[in-house]
Amino acid sequence: MAARILHVSDLHVGTREDPQVEAALVRLAAELGPDVVVASGDLTNRGRRGEHERARNLLQSLGAPVVAVPGNHDLPYTFPARFTTPWREFERAWETTEPMYASPSLHVVGLNSARPYRHQSGGLSDAQLRDAAARLEQAAPGAYRVVALHHHMIGAPWRAARKRPLARRNHVLHELVAAGADLIVAGHIHQAAVSERHEFEVVSGDARAVVVSIAPGLGQPRPQRLGEARGLQVYEIEAGVLTVETHIWRGGDWAATARRSFGG
DSSP states (O other): OOEEEEEEOOOOBTSSOOHHHHHHHHHHHHHHOOSEEEEESOOBSSOOHHHHHHHHHHHHTTSSOEEEEOOGGGSOSSTTHHHHSTTHHHHHHHSOSSOEEEOSSEEEEEOOOOOTTOSSOOOOOHHHHHHHHHHHTTSOTTOEEEEEOSSOSSOOSSSOOSSOOOTTHHHHHHHHHHTTOSEEEEOSSSSOEEEEHHHHSOOOTTSOOOEEEEOOBSSOSOTTOTTOOBEEEEEEEETTEEEEEEEEEETTEEEEEEEEEEEO
């Protein structure tokens, strides 16, 4: 059964918003007809209520269910709210920081990797991983299982990013693979990166495969910073084959720039 996912990340609503980019995103979603939209964090720039509302309105205008998880910028930047009510505005917009989408063909589990006491880096607790495993186990037979979080597990391909990858990423990867994840998606580094587990980890040939994918930033809060791209990912799953198509902002519209296939 074929399925399609539109993956956007790092909208950074609240800084340098571009109506042309947003209108083109709505058109692209209408053309693609995704089963689900995954938004992997930093939906806002400072975690303010108005920013969350504008991000929600944009994502919900794409015509598909949305799985949205928070990033480090979705936390309030004011004290004491950052520590006393860190998820109030995000949950006002999205109800939960760890959502789930389930259909006969797709099963998407969202995880909250942002931490109030960390500015950039993130992590997942063992309790979160156990809960993720339980939720992945609920997938329909044959459904493609996806995990979405904000913090990256593979590195930036171009500049040496100052942003550290997810804490304990080896442990997290092994736990999610053991739980049945087929695809792990994230953002945070504003660059596209796609790799299959066997490309970066020495494991025996019969070990389960998993694809790790990072979406570029949909927003561009620092347009002069080198090594940060504006783009998104589109995933198509059919007959056990995952195709990842990277789109970038070019010539006033979204345009496909790379395509990779895994499995089969």
